[in-house]
Amino acid sequence: MVRQLTPLQLTGREDSHLVELPCGNRLRAEAARAFGRLQAEAAEAGFALAIASSFRSYERQRSIWNGKAGGQRPVHDDAGRPVDMATLSRGEQLRAILRYSAIPGTSRHHWGTDLDVYDAAALPADYRLQLSPREVAPGGLFDPLHRWLDERMAAGASHGFFRPYARDTGGVAPERWHLSFAPLAQACEARLSRELLLSCWACDPGEEPLALLDEIQADLPAILARYVAVAPGWCPAPGTGA
Numbered sequence: 001m002v003r004q005l006t007p008l009q010l011t012g013r014e015d016s017h018l019v020e021l022p023c024g025n026r027l028r029a030e031a032a033r034a035f036g037r038l039q040a041e042a043a044e045a046g047f048a049l050a051i052a053s054s055f056r057s058y059e060r061q062r063s064i065w066n067g068k069a070g071g072q073r074p075v076h077d078d079a080g081r082p083v084d085m086a087t088l089s090r091g092e093q094l095r096a097i098l099r100y101s102a103i104p105g106t107s108r109h110h111w112g113t114d115l116d117v118y119d120a121a122a123l124p125a126d127y128r129l130q131l132s133p134r135e136v137a138p139g140g141l142f143d144p145l146h147r148w149l150d151e152r153m154a155a156g157a158s159h160g161f162f163r164p165y166a167r168d169t170g171g172v173a174p175e176r177w178h179l180s181f182a183p184l185a186q187a188c189e190a191r192l193s194r195e196l197l198l199s200c201w202a203c204d205p206g207e208e209p210l211a212l213l214d215e216i217q218a219d220l221p222a223i224l225a226r227y228v229a230v231a232p233g234w235c236p237a238p239g240t241g242a
């Protein structure tokens with residue numbers, strides 16, 4: 001029986017639920033083992049399935065979030081153009097960031113079950129990995145890997161990995177590179193409540209306050225429904241191995 005994460009682990013403020021992979025990335029042990037099996041099968045099919053990002057802490061997510069809210073990091077629109085944050089209201093700023101970045105405490109990357117992948121074998125020399133929609137679109141660098149992954153998922157042979165952001169439902173933009181280990185992630189998803197998040201932000205130990213927190217709290221139920229909840233059925237084989 002797999003143990004439940006504590007509230008601190010679930011919101012990325014504690015990392016004792018993780019193991020380190022040889023590549024230096026961190027995941028929960030069950031997810032790491034399953035990913036190793038998927039990676040070995042990908043290698044047989046000619047792909048070097050690699051992790052661009054796995055566990056991300058609350059502090060790291062806050063630095064990304066605050067950097068975008070404060071204008072030190074770029075925010076892009078759906079066409080990939082930079083957004084001029086200074087011309088937006090605070091509510092509009094919040095939604096522009098939410099399209100591509102999770103509020104600290106709500107990121108699936110806190111759980112040790114979710115990861116962003118690419119095909120290291122398809123990477124040209126001196127190419128800088130972007131994880132952009134273009135790289136994973138039909139004809140893109142990583143499209144063959146993702147087509148192979150789609151086939152594995154459809155066949156129920158993806159070792160529990162599925163795509164929570166496969167489709168655009170008006171919330172988080174589609175992220176074909178983002179995989180989630182459903183047998184553990186579904187339980188995390190179910191526990192991410194308003195109460196848990198409000199207490200997480202209330203006792204944020206950081207020296208740096210979370211940007212746009214008033215706007216987040218003022219509209220929390222709608223934000224959770226649109227940007228944190230993922231479409232039911234994102235994982236077509238619920239309970240596999242859980």
Ligand SMILES: [Zn+2]
Binds near residue numbers: 115177179
């Ligand atoms: Zn991701």
